Amino acid sequence: MPPKKIDIAVVVNGEPTEVAANPKAPLKTVIPKALEQTGNTGQPPENWELRDGNGTLLDTSKKTETFGFSKEVRLFLNLKAGVGGGWA
Amino acid sequence: MGVNGQSADPRVSRSKFEREIDEFRRFASDYAKRGWLLAEADFPRAFVVMAAPQLKPPPIVTGVQFDYTDYDLRPPSVRLADAFGREPYKASELPTTLLRQTESEALPAGLALPPGMLAQRMIQQQPLMQSYGPDELPFLCIAGVREYHEHPAHSGDRWELHRREGAGRLARILEIIDTYGIRPINGYGVNLVPQVSGLTQGEVPA
Numbered sequence: 001m002p003p004k005k006i007d008i009a010v011v012v013n014g015e016p017t018e019v020a021a022n023p024k025a026p027l028k029t030v031i032p033k034a035l036e037q038t039g040n041t042g043q044p045p046e047n048w049e050l051r052d053g054n055g056t057l058l059d060t061s062k063k064t065e066t067f068g069f070s071k072e073v074r075l076f077l078n079l080k081a082g083v084g085g086g087w088a
Numbered sequence: 089m090g091v092n093g094q095s096a097d098p099r100v101s102r103s104k105f106e107r108e109i110d111e112f113r114r115f116a117s118d119y120a121k122r123g124w125l126l127a128e129a130d131f132p133r134a135f136v137v138m139a140a141p142q143l144k145p146p147p148i149v150t151g152v153q154f155d156y157t158d159y160d161l162r163p164p165s166v167r168l169a170d171a172f173g174r175e176p177y178k179a180s181e182l183p184t185t186l187l188r189q190t191e192s193e194a195l196p197a198g199l200a201l202p203p204g205m206l207a208q209r210m211i212q213q214q215p216l217m218q219s220y221g222p223d224e225l226p227f228l229c230i231a232g233v234r235e236y237h238e239h240p241a242h243s244g245d246r247w248e249l250h251r252r253e254g255a256g257r258l259a260r261i262l263e264i265i266d267t268y269g270i271r272p273i274n275g276y277g278v279n280l281v282p283q284v285s286g287l288t289q290g291e292v293p294a
Binding site: 015 | 111114115118121122216231232253255257259260263264271
């Protein structure tokens with residue numbers, strides 16, 4: 001029987017959405033879903049960063065279940081800085 | 089350019105600005121834990137105060153002045169500013185330059201490697217806050233910020249390429265300022281200046 005999915009609230013660039021996540025899959029699998037649900041399809045998932053409520057960057061290669069998220073968890077997905085800091 | 093720098097329908101810009109503010113307020117308690125405090129929001133401007141809660145006592149590091157005039161036909165203007173007086177910082181006054189570590193294989197100008205030798209990756213630190221000089225207003229040099237896209241050096245990286253990614257959204261820009269300017273702060277810098285106030289004497293002889 002496939003593992004029961006858990007719902008994770010993800011705030012994408014400030015906009016909330018809820019993603020059904022497979023606890024046995026890497027956390028990064030929630031990123032494309034969250035992007036698609038919020039219409040942020042212009043940049044690939046690797047150009048986004050996922051943080052917890054304290055602002056700590058999460059290692060999204062780990063399985064979702066290893067984080068022990070509570071039902072009230074809220075994650076924050078933001079576009080990385082990209083190229084910058086130079087004149088050209 | 090239209091009235092007050094507004095070319096887009098002002099109702100559209102206002103509506104998008106209000107969405108930014110509403111979404112920030114929805115998660116205001118989460119953001120407050122990270123030291124992000126919305127001090128004022130009155131279209132087209134918003135002012136956010138950013139503190140460093142990891143220090144005790146926590147310092148207010150900077151204010152951030154957003155101007156969403158003409159959004160999202162144009163990106164928002166973003167300035168680091170004094171949290172109390174709200175004056176934008178000159179480059180020499182910045183409490184943080186948002187240092188970022190980057191890797192490069194390029195050698196400094198004028199240097200070349202012998203044939204057959206591979207370049208090692210160089211790690212360098214680069215400020216995301218850029219300016220022409222210490223008395224100039226610095227700008228946040230990332231896509232999604234008006235001052236970046238209006239700079240002649242970035243004419244090849246147009247706002248239109250980033251607009252639909254949410255590059256100019258309030259939470260995203262605050263996240264970048266937090267990542268490079270607030271979270272790396274791990275203590276207070278203290279200068280002690282000892283002064284000689286006279287001589288001390290040990291045992292007083294009989």
